[in-house]
Amino acid sequence: MPSPEAAVQTPARAKAIPLVNLVALHARHAAEIAEVVDRVVKTGAFVNGPDCAAFEREFAAYQGVRGAVGCANGTDALQITLRALGLGPGDEVITVANSFVATAEAIALVGATPVFVDATEDTSLMDPLAFAAAITPRTRAVIPVHLYGQIAPMGEILAIAKAAGLLVIEDAAQAHGASLNGRKAGAFGVAACFSFYPGKNLGALGDGGMVISDDEALLTRVRSIANHGASADRYRNEILGTNSRLDTIQAGVLRIKLRELDSWNRIRRERALLYCEELRGCPGLSLPLEAKGSVSAWHLFVIRTDKRKELMSALAEEGIATGIHYPVPVHLQGAFAPKNGKPASAPVTERICDQILSLPLCPEVTEEDVVRIASVVRKVMEQR
């Protein structure tokens, strides 16, 4: 019997662990995916084929809303929703500085002005007090982001938005299947926008996106804008639209993967809780926190530390990939820095961006992987 010490020296220990392992995940569904491609090729229904409507129905039902409209990607889902709601030049739309850049991009691309607010220390999500303080007479809407898979504090955000007469649009690109007090994304705002970028909890074999809502009139406008502003009569274009549709092949693949989503999210959750168990009490480390009533989709497992650089290189030496989501707060990005005047102040977000580190988390990460990764993290953090 080799001692545990000796086992540690075997080549198995050098196994590389990617942040997300999409190759292994799709390999298990190769036959079903090939069937989808074959079916679409044989029918020739590449755009707007039967899988598109079926996936919209199935995803809407999964999230617990009345309807959905597929589009080309998550950024378009946000942009088209804003346009369908009539938002544009002169309107301010509040969002968080701590997000992927696409949220602010969508606001700016419709000609509205993104106004950035800070996050709270514990969850890294929108700080409702900062949101309330940022409202001006020009504010028309707010886009909370369900970052890292956790629903933003929607109780507080909805109350503030209602009192100020603002539209609420959820950026749910990282939160397929997440819930807060039993309600999933789409149950809070006038609409929720999803991305099916390959690395998301539910990802296509390329780009994809979706708008979901209970408001059928809104969804009709979204569908029209996503399809050249066409009405029921294809060649009558009453409103200015664009071309942003979800491909039939992607919709077909997403239908297959949707059936696995709950079980994948369950594995993510188990691995996340195991990380927390293995890393509890580790000096100089903050672990991610789920708010009360919140069930995160655990899109990312994000820790915080001042020893990020050391930790990243120690993990890299062991073949363990890490990521930073995201290194530059959006209000400090060149594309969003005010031309004249000071950028918005978001000190918590700036601190978060300097300290965060994402550890490998996806349905392919095993318990053994988590234990091994956590032991490397512990070793670095316990060095004085």
Ligand SMILES: *Cc1c(COP(=O)(O)O)cnc(C)c1O
């Ligand atoms: C991925 C993502 C988007 C954009 O989605 P794309 O499909 O890549 O355009 C928007 N917001 C957030 C928070 C995201 O993570």
